[in-house]
Amino acid sequence: MPIRTPRGRSAAYRVLWQWPLRSPARLGLSAVLLLAVVVGAVAAIGAVRGTRGTTVASEAPATAQPAAPGADAAPAPTVLPPVAPLTPRNLPLSAAPSPALSVAARWTGAWVDHPPGVPAQKWVDGLRPFTTDEYLGVLVGVDPANIPATRVTGEPRATKVAARSVQVTVPTNALTLDVLVVLTDDGWRVAGYDKA
Secondary structure: OOOOOOHHHHHHHHHHHHHHHHHHHHHHHHHHHHOOOOOHHHHHHHHHHHHHHHHHOOOOOOOOOOOOOOOOOOOOOOOOOOOOOOOOOOHHHHHHHHHHHHHHHHHHHHHHOOOOOOHHHHHHHHHHHEEEEHHHHOOOOOOOOHOOOOOEEOOOEEEEEOOOEEEEEEEEEEOOOEEEEEEOOOOOOOOOEEOO
């Protein structure tokens, strides 16, 4: 074990870190001084960053109009373009693409084609050419024996049309299906259905 002497570098360090611990008043004073140093450092860093931002802004192209004397300086315009609305615009029902309606009719025809005892995989394979890959994962869990319809009884009719999707109703002998057809890289495919 090293011998502690009252002289030397380690003794000087020991005096420094023990000084705040000798009384509660010294400890409080040390905490306040430490806090002041941290706040000062943060303020200095913020000031340096602020001056960098103003130098970059002053190097902007000279196309901006100078502010009138005495007028408050307006904030610089942002360089980001405006964001387009995220909701698709609805098109008239007459604008429904005929390939989308055809896919909805053919998909519904495959959906109602489930003779008694047909394996679920064979039924899903019949839907595969008209269905998105993502939705096939959902259809794998459907038991075709639970589908009440056995035939399509009418023509598909568009109920909502957007640029890349069409909502189509197709009547069957048990219920009317509401089929969502979307435009993919492989053409129009069914991405979902529900009871109308």
